[in-house]
Amino acid sequence: MSQPQFLVTGAHGFIGAWVVKRLLAEGAGVFIFDKSADPHRLRLIMDDAEIAQTHVIEGDITDGEQVSALVQQHDITHIIHLAGVQVPVCRANPRLGAMINVVGTVNVFEAAKNSGGRVQRVVYASSAAVFGEAEEGRAVSEGEAGSMTTHYGAFKRCNEDNARVYFLDNGISSVGLRPLTVYGPGRDFGMTSDPTKAMKAAVVGRPFHIRFGGKTDFLYAADCADAFIRSATANLTGAHVFNLHGATEHVADVVTEIENLLPAAKGTITFTDTPIAMPSVLDDTAIVAALGAVPHTPLAQGVRETVARFTQLHAAGRLDTSDLDA
Numbered sequence: 633m634s635q636p637q638f639l640v641t642g643a644h645g646f647i648g649a650w651v652v653k654r655l656l657a658e659g660a661g662v663f664i665f666d667k668s669a670d671p672h673r674l675r676l677i678m679d680d681a682e683i684a685q686t687h688v689i690e691g692d693i694t695d696g697e698q699v700s701a702l703v704q705q706h707d708i709t710h711i712i713h714l715a716g717v718q719v720p721v722c723r724a725n726p727r728l729g730a731m732i733n734v735v736g737t738v739n740v741f742e743a744a745k746n747s748g749g750r751v752q753r754v755v756y757a758s759s760a761a762v763f764g765e766a767e768e769g770r771a772v773s774e775g776e777a778g779s780m781t782t783h784y785g786a787f788k789r790c791n792e793d794n795a796r797v798y799f800l801d802n803g804i805s806s807v808g809l810r811p812l813t814v815y816g817p818g819r820d821f822g823m824t825s826d827p828t829k830a831m832k833a834a835v836v837g838r839p840f841h842i843r844f845g846g847k848t849d850f851l852y853a854a855d856c857a858d859a860f861i862r863s864a865t866a867n868l869t870g871a872h873v874f875n876l877h878g879a880t881e882h883v884a885d886v887v888t889e890i891e892n893l894l895p896a897a898k899g900t901i902t903f904t905d906t907p908i909a910m911p912s913v914l915d916d917t918a919i920v921a922a923l924g925a926v927p928h929t930p931l932a933q934g935v936r937e938t939v940a941r942f943t944q945l946h947a948a949g950r951l952d953t954s955d956l957d958a
């Protein structure tokens with residue numbers, strides 16, 4: 633069988649970088665499609681020789697013709713769609729948010745539809761933002777989505793519904809994945825990026841305030857990438873939507889882990905003890921039933937690996953801290 637050719641949209645972003653790293657390790661062809669030509673997040677976790685194996689196409693996901701054309705030109709067989717804007721952008725500019733997050737996702741499905749059957753499945757990033765608030769500690773299952781509190785969550789839910797209709801009308805299978813607080817090197821934007829920023833701040837000896845508290849579902853970036861790639865390569869027919877679950881822990885536990893690793897940071901990382909308006913535990917029984925066991929990196933290990941990487945980059949003079957000022 634010839635080498636699978638993956639199109640990864642938004643691959644210059646945080647989760648995209650981790651997906652690309654794993655795909656290259658597995659020997660897949662990787663086409664990066666992103667509005668940004670800047671590979672700085674790839675460079676946090678890969679060396680230049682690895683990055684040089686990718687093919688980069690700069691473009692806007694709202695340009696449906698470009699997306700369909702590149703799927704044809706490069707014989708794409710698998711699509712992982714991550715391009716999108718997060719809560720702050722959707723809140724400030726809902727029209728732009730809808731164009732990128734909703735129309736952009738429709739464009740990806742159209743490209744799959746126009747591929748003549750070569751692309752059999754679209755895997756796309758949905759989000760736990762499709763849920764409203766739930767009592768702390770109660771695991772929510774897929775069917776409880778609704779009552780979302782942000783345009784971002786409403787757009788993600790709309791994508792899930794469009795995905796279902798693409799299967800009904802055109803037979804295009806899909807998997808939408810719903811992560812909550814993904815963390816690790818490269819996470820630098822959006823409110824739930826604060827725990828990762830706190831790790832970075834501690835490494836460079838700066839104080840940091842995390843803008844939320846309570847318990848949340850922390851998913852390590854490597855586990856998130858694993859779920860996207862396994863969903864893309866599994867033999868799943870239909871329009872599936874799966875919760876992702878990592879480790880449900882209190883923000884105070886992240887602070888403790890950081891302080892254990894970097895005692896000089898003791899007392900310098902603070903947080904506002906208001907939970908985010910989303911469930912703190914996502915039930916991932918459904919994805920386990922579909923794909924088999926999924927990794928659940930314990931928080932202590934994920935924080936340790938993240939701090940270790942930031943420390944390495946800092947020592948090499950390569951740690952960008954501009955996100956700490958944003």
Ligand SMILES: NC(=O)c1ccc[n+]([C@@H]2O[C@H](COP(=O)([O-])OP(=O)(O)OC[C@H]3O[C@@H](n4cnc5c(N)ncnc54)[C@H](O)[C@@H]3O)[C@@H](O)[C@H]2O)c1
Pocket residue numbers: 641642643644645646647648665666667668691692693694713714715716717718732757758759760810811812813814815821824
């Ligand atoms: N990080 C999380 O905790 C989390 C949680 C739930 C869902 N998600 C979803 O996962 C996906 C990836 O998240 P991330 O954290 O890697 O985000 P990110 O902001 O780091 O990356 C998004 C990428 O999309 C690109 N992009 C934005 N607009 C574009 C456009 N118009 N055309 C082409 N590319 C464009 C950006 O340049 C960026 O490289 C997003 O859809 C996000 O909503 C993330």
